[in-house]
Amino acid sequence: MANEIVEAGNKEEETPEFDLSSLSGSERAAILLLSLSEEDAASIIRHLEPKQVQKVGAAMATVSDLNQVKVSAIHRAFLEDIQKYTSIGMGSEDFMRNALVAALGEDKANNLVDQILLGSGSKGLDSLKWMDPRQVASIIMNEHPQIQTIVLSYLDPDQSAEILSQFPERVRLDLMMRIAHLEEVQPSALAELNEIMEKQFAGQSGAQAAKIGGLKAAAEIMNYLDNSIEGMLMDQIRDQDEETATQIQDLMFVFENLIDVQDQGIQMLLRDVPQEVLQKALKGADDALKEKMFKCMSKRAAELMRDDLEAMGPVRVADVEAAQKEILAVARRMADSGDLMLSGGADEFV
Structure with a gap:
């Protein structure tokens, strides 16, 4: 009986867990930002693309039941051993507006906030x-x-x-x-x-x-x-x-547009592309794009790829295009998961 009482007491003292699987990526990011100071949140928001800001901002505007259990679960998932909570008590709309103003400037932030807050109440x-x-x-x-x-x-x-x-x-x-x-x-x-x-x-x-x-x-x-x-x-x-x-x-987005993707994105892309496919694709690429790819590899991998390309004989144009198409398909899958944002050739990539 004594052991049962002790075990029951220990269970009561345990911190309740929150199931993060019920939250989308945007909702997790929103809760994390709401738990930071406006300045820290703004410094993060500055690195997001407009569509990402809109998604996270919409989640910030609609997040409910923000409590320590939920915030602690988010912190454990994204930033280990975070102990300080600075902006939890602030209204999400005020926080979002101030953080976006600090990141984007008042005019852009106000327009974006107005659009976000309209949400499902938008008309026409x-x-x-x-x-x-x-x-x-x-x-x-x-x-x-x-x-x-x-x-x-x-x-x-x-x-x-x-x-x-x-x-x-x-x-x-x-x-x-x-x-x-x-x-x-x-x-x-x-x-x-x-x-x-x-x-x-x-x-x-x-x-x-x-x-x-x-x-x-x-x-x-x-x-x-x-x-x-x-x-x-x-x-x-x-x-x-x-x-x-x-x-x-x-x-349209073409293989050469990969030169505009940030290095981190290229590194992620290369991890999902077979070496033989990349080799064929680079055979028909210009020198600038090749150097971009080499820069995003380890020194050893870049040297091996250079050697393989130099030793490689003629390759049919159709095979080069097929390899480039395969890499673009990987890039689009990454875009669907939010790791890359692909658009027209005149636009930037992340």
Whole structure:
């Protein structure tokens, strides 16, 4: 009996555990940032891309039941033996706004905070940004193709790619051609579209007339499509308009764009790429990209790769392109998991 009482007492003194599996990566990051000072949080936020800031910021704005058990679990998972809690008691909205202002400046931060805090309460076109792509597809599926085109051009390319994937194959071609040739939407048309969207799920956007669509938008959406859909759709576009297909392809993410990826990202990428594939891919790469790759390897690995490339005989262009395509497929998988963010050739990578 005495042993049972002692064991029961020990159990009561144990710190309760929190199951982190119920939290997304953005939610974990949000709780971690909320447990830091505004200055420390801001210094971290400065290193994030806008889309990452938006995801984490949205989680910061909606996180609930922030308690020591949950925070301790986050700290144990990400930073060992953290003991100090500085900003736990502050309202998440005030904390988020102050930290974002310190990181981004007042104007950018206020615009971002307003967008984040609207969240699911956003209206018109903006509310679509917070919906599941399949839900958006069902909303616009029976609308006029021009409305579908504007919506796909207005949303982020990764979301638009998922939405486009929900459409029948014959419709994808028509929409992609429309997106490629769309340049500007007049304020009256955009306002009318917002009204249409409001009737579907209530609200008003306040969005201004914008230059949306165009070849770059089409290329960015293509970047996020599954390889099978992308290849088929590009062939269909080329059959209908070879010049447009060429222009889109020129703006898409290509192997040479890897030179803009940060070294840490390249190192992660190289860990998932077989050496023989990398060797073939680099055979057709320019010297600058080769040096970029060598710099991200160990000294020994770089020397071996240089020697292998020098000793390598002629390689068919088709084999080089296939190897480069395979590496790009790995890069896109990493992008899906959040380790890389891939976009058009004119944009930066992380």
